[in-house]
Amino acid sequence: MLLYSIRRILASILVLLASSALVFVLTAQTVDPLSQYRTRQPVPSAAFFAQKRAELGLDKPILARYWDWLTGVLHGDFGNNINGVPVRGDLFERLGVTARMVAAAMLLAIVLAVIVGVVTAVRKNKASDYVATIISYVLIALPVFWFAVLLKVFVAIKFNQLVGKTLLYTASEESPGISTYGTTAEIFKDRFQHLVLPTIALAAITYAAWSRFQRASMLDVMSSEYMRFARAKGLPYRKVLLKHGLRNALIPTTTVVALGIGGVFGGAIITETVFNWNGMGRYLTQSGLGQNDINVVTGWLIVSSFFIVLFNLIADLLYAVLDPRIRLS
Numbered sequence: 519m520l521l522y523s524i525r526r527i528l529a530s531i532l533v534l535l536a537s538s539a540l541v542f543v544l545t546a547q548t549v550d551p552l553s554q555y556r557t558r559q560p561v562p563s564a565a566f567f568a569q570k571r572a573e574l575g576l577d578k579p580i581l582a583r584y585w586d587w588l589t590g591v592l593h594g595d596f597g598n599n600i601n602g603v604p605v606r607g608d609l610f611e612r613l614g615v616t617a618r619m620v621a622a623a624m625l626l627a628i629v630l631a632v633i634v635g636v637v638t639a640v641r642k643n644k645a646s647d648y649v650a651t652i653i654s655y656v657l658i659a660l661p662v663f664w665f666a667v668l669l670k671v672f673v674a675i676k677f678n679q680l681v682g683k684t685l686l687y688t689a690s691e692e693s694p695g696i697s698t699y700g701t702t703a704e705i706f707k708d709r710f711q712h713l714v715l716p717t718i719a720l721a722a723i724t725y726a727a728w729s730r731f732q733r734a735s736m737l738d739v740m741s742s743e744y745m746r747f748a749r750a751k752g753l754p755y756r757k758v759l760l761k762h763g764l765r766n767a768l769i770p771t772t773t774v775v776a777l778g779i780g781g782v783f784g785g786a787i788i789t790e791t792v793f794n795w796n797g798m799g800r801y802l803t804q805s806g807l808g809q810n811d812i813n814v815v816t817g818w819l820i821v822s823s824f825f826i827v828l829f830n831l832i833a834d835l836l837y838a839v840l841d842p843r844i845r846l847s
Contacts, residue, residue, distance in 0.1 A: 635732020
């Protein structure tokens, strides 16, 4: 297990390095930090652009720029934005906001996907299977932004009117200024109330597809010879199902969840926009792409790449835990 883990960690580091090079080169070729000056009237002189290119390091060869950027990132320096402010502070502050929603949504989605997938597989072609299947297909077909709007209008507002006070918030990640005057318990309660709707929106769209994979995997395992053999030995049905069936059925779902982390980040950007969260999504669209800020865009992309590689590494390690044949092969 130790050698297997070391191999997977080294492979993940190589993948992250390759993705960092790809992210930097593609961003450098598509994002122009000087575009704001090109639309001015009158257009600044060529000498002005040459001076700006030298200030931003754009006159260096692309490999030299990548090396400077990479060594800075390895030391925690993501460069400055176009206003001269270090990117690191804003980037990690926004990451903390988005991480709350993504972590809660993924945890909820995984739990729902496993439970619904197993129940619908065990109760195949029963009423509960049909109901869960219809709900899953409806959620898969719904765009996340539309589902989020429906939650705001038909759940949060109606619920708040029913109880006579605001318990479910529909905008922002926390109440303005509460982090300066509230106690720890008040801040936690406030952030939780702001977190409920975005988490439900992101988790519901995500779990629907994962539950279908879990159901198909569970049905495949339940028809296996070793499952029938275990039952023939007299083992209780619940024990055979949970100990032998679920463990093997989780392997394909683990792959789908690991590969789906990129989609969850994409869904988080849209969800943050609908609920007016000041997270990674707004940071990319407004501060990065909106202002053609190359350091903001590359910082955002490399942080996203890190988490995608990290979740795939966790999935690889889980394979070895769920199926010992993988680490021995």
